[in-house]
Amino acid sequence: MTFCIRAATDADLPFLYEMAKLTGGGFTNLPPDRKALRAKLDRSHEAFARTDGPITDEAFVLVLENTATGEVRGTCQLFTQVGQRHPFYSYRLGTLTQHSAALSRTFRAEMLSLCTDLEGCSEVGGLFLHPGERAGGLGLLLARSRYLFIRQHRARFADRILAELRGVIDESGGSPFWDGLAGRFFAMNFQEADEFNAINGHQFIADLFPKHPIYTAMLTESARAVIGMPHPSGRAAMRMLENEGFAHDSYVDIFDGGPTMTARTSSVRTIREAQTGPLLQLHEEGEEALIATGELAGFRCCLGRARPSAEGVTIDAASAAALQVQTGATVTHVARV
The missing domain is CATH 3.40.630.30 (Gcn5-related N-acetyltransferase (GNAT))
Incomplete structure (x- = not known):
């Protein structure tokens, strides 16, 4: 990518x-x-x-x-x-409900406010x-x-x-x-x-x-x-x-x-499912994921492959190049599905 x-x-x-x-x-x-x-x-x-x-x-x-x-x-x-x-x-968009006893009818009018x-x-x-x-x-x-x-x-x-x-x-x-x-x-x-x-x-x-x-x-x-x-x-x-x-x-x-x-x-x-951790190493195997790093003007994000573990995450080389990161960097990742 x-x-x-x-x-x-x-x-x-x-x-x-x-x-x-x-x-x-x-x-x-x-x-x-x-x-x-x-x-x-x-x-x-x-x-x-x-x-x-x-x-x-x-x-x-x-x-x-x-x-x-x-x-x-x-x-x-x-x-x-x-x-x-x-x-x-x-x-x-809301509804106004009105009832007429004389007519025995209820009217519901849709309104934009x-x-x-x-x-x-x-x-x-x-x-x-x-x-x-x-x-x-x-x-x-x-x-x-x-x-x-x-x-x-x-x-x-x-x-x-x-x-x-x-x-x-x-x-x-x-x-x-x-x-x-x-x-x-x-x-x-x-x-x-x-x-x-x-x-x-x-x-x-x-x-x-x-x-x-x-x-x-x-x-x-x-x-x-x-x-x-x-x-x-x-x-x-x-x-x-x-x-x-x-x-x-x-x-x-x-x-x-x-x-x-x-x-x-x-x-x-x-936001709820993403995980953040250190980049452990580069490897081509892993699940398709969105991977991001950096803050404010240094923020970068790409599609790639990530394989998380208890110690951190492994990503593919192309993603590391796109994100301009090396091992030890902090990355955030979430499954593409």
Whole structure:
């Protein structure tokens, strides 16, 4: 395996920009705007440079590098505590039950309420894998490397964690959910609103979004049909989140209606099952595993083979090269299955 996860650097900006142009819209954490991406990298550099202090609203940007060519072919992000710099808005899906004695009928109305319930959570997001690399488990490496990073820096992350999945986007780049709800309150289409949000932040949501609950029965059929539904390309990501212990807990994205998945951070499977110990020696035999080492900007993670024992762990030579470690180094590993 010649791929390795590492901290993003300034030299990765051209790669990130080219990947951002391939997302197809609705991908707020990876906007096709050099200035916005530059700001993300600057914020990430600050987070990697801070070595102590309380949990605060930080962002870490990681990239997937082909160590043989030096090309960056994917990226993912971690947010330590959302909603501290700007409000973190979601729609909460609930039910209002009413009974009419005169009609002898009970009515249950589904409602969407604008809320900031998830403020203070950590978030995993910004995952994008180049279309030319969607094989060989690289998506799994990108996704689960974030949990190993959290495990290495547990004090920097909250006790609850969320992941927002992109909602349904039509062939023209529009959002049925946006068109049926929020778009009615803004003089812009979904693509314009999504781009504005990615570059300028969420304040316009607080300024113009309706504050009262919305009865879903009043929405268009096309808007109702996509509430809580992931984009077709995100179904595999949703299954991976479910395998880690995340669940869809009635929250949806205010722009495209995609599901927001949540979990207790310490209960996430990769975080809970990973083991840390000294690297004893190199050997080609072992079970397929994710293997990580280092802290902050020195963090690296790859797919390889690991054979744990009571004294430590043995890994394959290719993984040791990708991680830039020698015997005696401290490594963290978790089974790939």
